[in-house]
Amino acid sequence: QYPKGLGRSDDRLLELIEEDKIFAKSLFDAAIPEVVDFIEKKEIKKVLVVGAEGHVCIYQTVRSLLDMGLEVFLVEDAVSSFTEDLKATALSSLGQMGAVLVNTEMVLFDIARDSKDPHFKFISNLVKSLR
Template sequence: MEKYCLHREEAILLIIDIQEKLMPAINKGEKIISNNGILIETAKNMDIPILVTEQYPKGLGKTVEELDEKLESAVKFSKMVFSSCSNEVLDHIQSIKRKKVIITGAEAHVCVFQTVRDLLKQGYYVFVAEDAVGSRTRENYDNAIALMREMGAVITNTETIVFDLLKESGTPEFKTLMKLIK
């Protein structure tokens, strides 16, 4: 059952390609951006490292502004390959020495899918926040979620991640994060 348990001291948040020119074309893009904001604030409140990738930023732009302004402490990587598991990113993840990676981003059936597959191959536990990833079409999204589940990723959602990391109510973190969810 350890595969399904998230603990803040074991977790990393990896945000994949939530970029200015891509997100307007993504189905439910605004909701995906909103849920990423919740997960960013959760990670910041719990000292969970945040990594961000941007696919060909010259063409697709940088991370959307409403998230980018919250990512001052995040480590950012520019990429041209679809998987976020470049040697540079994998080296950074390995240096953090945490084995559970929470994944968000776009597109679910391309960069997210390939990243999940590569992280699983490397022996990481992968948690895909299904309400914080997206594709242009519902069909591609549905296919990607099914494939990632079959490969062994834990398919979850923003609220489940937040509450699993919190573990208990009544804490200052709980009070802060509940304001974001309501």
């Protein structure tokens, strides 16, 4: 986001992200040169997208990521917009453009893949608390 105009991100997120991986942006599209460079250097092929505003920043970012040839997974219950109608329109449009619409529970169990995964119990309890 644009810290100068909007303030820093939530402290809970900032605790999890290295400072040199945080990029300020004034564009609505988060696929700014620093992010595109990171994606290319790391040879990233698949991206999970969450955030706000679904009908503005998420919409423009997902379009850019799709244009880059990336497989984009849009986590619909982790996207917000000013209204549910704005969000629904953005999700529908982006799904038609090729983004894969998923939800948080799908993503979490996809990460674990197996009940023998060492993180499965944590994920399972997290999902139960979200329900």
